[in-house]
Amino acid sequence: MVLPKVPRLTARRELVLKLVIQEYVRTALPVASEALVQNYALGVSSATVRNDLAALEELGLLYHPHTSAGRIPTDQGYRYFVEHLMEWHPLPAEEQRMIRHQFYQVRTDMEEWIRLAASALARLSRSAAVVTPARSLRSRFKHLELLSVHDTRVLLVLIFQDGTIRQHMLTLSEALSQEELSRMAGRMNTRLAGLDASGAAGQVSEEWNVLERQILNLVVSTMQQLDRWEWEEIARDGALETLEQPEFASSDQARRFLEILEQGRFLLEMLAQALQRSGVQVIIGGESQREEMRDYSLILSRYGLVGRQEGVLGVLGPTRMPYPRSISAVRFIARTLSELLEGLHGEPSAR
Amino acid sequence: MVLPKVPRLTARRELVLKLVIQEYVRTALPVASEALVQNYALGVSSATVRNDLAALEELGLLYHPHTSAGRIPTDQGYRYFVEHLMEWHPLPAEEQRMIRHQFYQVRTDMEEWIRLAASALARLSRSAAVVTPARSLRSRFKHLELLSVHDTRVLLVLIFQDGTIRQHMLTLSEALSQEELSRMAGRMNTRLAGLDASGAAGQVSEEWNVLERQILNLVVSTMQQLDRWEWEEIARDGALETLEQPEFASSDQARRFLEILEQGRFLLEMLAQALQRSGVQVIIGGESQREEMRDYSLILSRYGLVGRQEGVLGVLGPTRMPYPRSISAVRFIARTLSELLEGLHGEPSAR
DNA sequence: GATTAGCACTCTCATAATGAGAGTGCTAAT
DNA sequence: ATTAGCACTCTCATTATGAGAGTGCTAATC
Numbered sequence: 033m034v035l036p037k038v039p040r041l042t043a044r045r046e047l048v049l050k051l052v053i054q055e056y057v058r059t060a061l062p063v064a065s066e067a068l069v070q071n072y073a074l075g076v077s078s079a080t081v082r083n084d085l086a087a088l089e090e091l092g093l094l095y096h097p098h099t100s101a102g103r104i105p106t107d108q109g110y111r112y113f114v115e116h117l118m119e120w121h122p123l124p125a126e127e128q129r130m131i132r133h134q135f136y137q138v139r140t141d142m143e144e145w146i147r148l149a150a151s152a153l154a155r156l157s158r159s160a161a162v163v164t165p166a167r168s169l170r171s172r173f174k175h176l177e178l179l180s181v182h183d184t185r186v187l188l189v190l191i192f193q194d195g196t197i198r199q200h201m202l203t204l205s206e207a208l209s210q211e212e213l214s215r216m217a218g219r220m221n222t223r224l225a226g227l228d229a230s231g232a233a234g235q236v237s238e239e240w241n242v243l244e245r246q247i248l249n250l251v252v253s254t255m256q257q258l259d260r261w262e263w264e265e266i267a268r269d270g271a272l273e274t275l276e277q278p279e280f281a282s283s284d285q286a287r288r289f290l291e292i293l294e295q296g297r298f299l300l301e302m303l304a305q306a307l308q309r310s311g312v313q314v315i316i317g318g319e320s321q322r323e324e325m326r327d328y329s330l331i332l333s334r335y336g337l338v339g340r341q342e343g344v345l346g347v348l349g350p351t352r353m354p355y356p357r358s359i360s361a362v363r364f365i366a367r368t369l370s371e372l373l374e375g376l377h378g379e380p381s382a383r
Numbered sequence: 384m385v386l387p388k389v390p391r392l393t394a395r396r397e398l399v400l401k402l403v404i405q406e407y408v409r410t411a412l413p414v415a416s417e418a419l420v421q422n423y424a425l426g427v428s429s430a431t432v433r434n435d436l437a438a439l440e441e442l443g444l445l446y447h448p449h450t451s452a453g454r455i456p457t458d459q460g461y462r463y464f465v466e467h468l469m470e471w472h473p474l475p476a477e478e479q480r481m482i483r484h485q486f487y488q489v490r491t492d493m494e495e496w497i498r499l500a501a502s503a504l505a506r507l508s509r510s511a512a513v514v515t516p517a518r519s520l521r522s523r524f525k526h527l528e529l530l531s532v533h534d535t536r537v538l539l540v541l542i543f544q545d546g547t548i549r550q551h552m553l554t555l556s557e558a559l560s561q562e563e564l565s566r567m568a569g570r571m572n573t574r575l576a577g578l579d580a581s582g583a584a585g586q587v588s589e590e591w592n593v594l595e596r597q598i599l600n601l602v603v604s605t606m607q608q609l610d611r612w613e614w615e616e617i618a619r620d621g622a623l624e625t626l627e628q629p630e631f632a633s634s635d636q637a638r639r640f641l642e643i644l645e646q647g648r649f650l651l652e653m654l655a656q657a658l659q660r661s662g663v664q665v666i667i668g669g670e671s672q673r674e675e676m677r678d679y680s681l682i683l684s685r686y687g688l689v690g691r692q693e694g695v696l697g698v699l700g701p702t703r704m705p706y707p708r709s710i711s712a713v714r715f716i717a718r719t720l721s722e723l724l725e726g727l728h729g730e731p732s733a734r
Numbered sequence: 735g736a737t738t739a740g741c742a743c744t745c746t747c748a749t750a751a752t753g754a755g756a757g758t759g760c761t762a763a764t
Numbered sequence: 765a766t767t768a769g770c771a772c773t774c775t776c777a778t779t780a781t782g783a784g785a786g787t788g789c790t791a792a793t794c
Contacts, residue, residue, distance in 0.1 A: 062757090065757075066757075076766070077767050078767090079769090080767070082757090082758065083759095083766085085758090086759075098774055099758060099759085099772080099775095100758060100773060101756080102758090139552070141550065174530065177526075179525065179542060181727075182728055187542065189540065189548065191528075191538065195538060197540065197550055200490055200491070200492060201491035201492055201727070271641075275638050282632070283631050283636070287626050291623060377536075416787080427736095427737070427738085428739080429786095430738050430739070433786090449745055450745050450786075451745050451746070451787060453785085
């Protein structure tokens, strides 16, 4: 399905489209010609507005649920709005300051940060927010630790250069003292330092004993899993508040929305895709070609340090969402997180 | 509100009550006298059943939405059922085997376990499941690690005896080499080994330098936080499936349910409470004296190694839930997790 | 005394009928 | 190009209606 390119509209028609969207986003009700001339000083009569509305409908930017109803924007209508009509207003300085402050209050910890980012994003955009942690695209080994827990139980802690931590419990065939474990860990640390997944895989050889090889293999498979970008710990927020929107009046609709947000493969695919691109991406309703996304829009941005430590964040809500607000919010939180990471490493951030 | 003690019923009335509950749980529709005599060989006419139904209603075990409707169980009706009428059937051996198998498949890792437990519990009970990790009631220090990340950035990894791991990022006022950090960590490890929160607090003194004191304080506050039993990482599952039940037809009801499950203080309080008691606890609807819980029931059990490593799990669903099934499921998963932990430590498990 | 057939009674729910109101689209005039 | 005017269409809330469900009661029966 290729959408016909919509030609640029006359000034008044652009205004009418913009006002229809504004009103519809605010009220969730179809917008009538009379309502527009009454609420805004358009300088023309409702009949003229009706002509414009009919023209905008002709172009596929608006539609009509039935004869005697007002107009509702189509996906293409929102698209035109986002491309051409949206007024750009960054968040109020005061609000920016407050949110930055919150980030600096919280302890320096990726989990804490993405949680806070999701919360702020949800509040700002009034939609459901999603934030992945920022991770390296290619994980590099930093350190491992072997800790005797009980008899033959050993806790393996893996730490990677981007700060990611993973743990595994191991069962040994025979008990080893903490000293032996530490020596073993020391040898492996020296050999693995700074290696990526394939480098680590190259270290698996006969020179190690059975247990050591088992551990090395675990290291390798963990790194491969990280590199496959399997985000288990995505932070989400604002889902329940979003359900208060009238489009979720029936619980069917609510459930479909939550499914996309919490368990669908689709969202993960979109996040992975967004990681490849710079700037804020806006996917409106059916534009994603996914039936289940028909009524929802997604606004995504990657953030972090380009090539070093990157993540994705965004919001999901009904197509009837306050795009200017949401886009500003996504952009702002992405920038803020990038700056925080920059502060951690002293490198330029990815936009 | 003290409920009047319901005297023991005659055999037939017990049967009628049981059948009403069975039917109502199955169909979510009020149960009529005629329906009972038709579906079950009661040996009496519908008029007699009507008399029994009236008597059960008199006792407060059933009610009537309106004159020409069938009967629906009250909270007290369910309570009587759970106390006296419920047939005890453990899960089929085959199903038990399969679930145990899944646990042994998965790697030995608390997060993985509670996730799997929540998933199995949700599937078995057909309600929403909640599982907290198993942790020690009094955390004891095991090990800390200081890893230089970048210049003045240091990652502090804390490991406790129950396997809990916590991490913090620190900013130093001046850069330190990894060797210095390791020496520092070594000194602290020796002094903190095996201490609880107050023991660790006792180690904070002038003999340490500023940075070391900062770290020690962080250790202490982390341990205190753990001991305050703040479960951040509760595993949940089955919420969306549960919303398919007819009681959640309007999204208002769906939202209220999700609020209890995902952000309410109430659930956390109940979990904390359940940690104090042994056995499976069943809280039916308004019994909890909480308005928001009026339409839902909660089945909880603690699990783990008594005094050593304990957690709580359970299910939340509409009062119209299959109690025998849910209770069996909670009991079984609690036992299974306890046995897994037992296997890890070789100690008796808490029931 | 417990059980039952019979039946009047009540309440719900689905369906249809109705009409007001909303908002358009068109025509003809400016 | 704009506009006043108006017929037309469709929705939605309201009301009426009647079938059906299921009870509760009464009086007869075991």
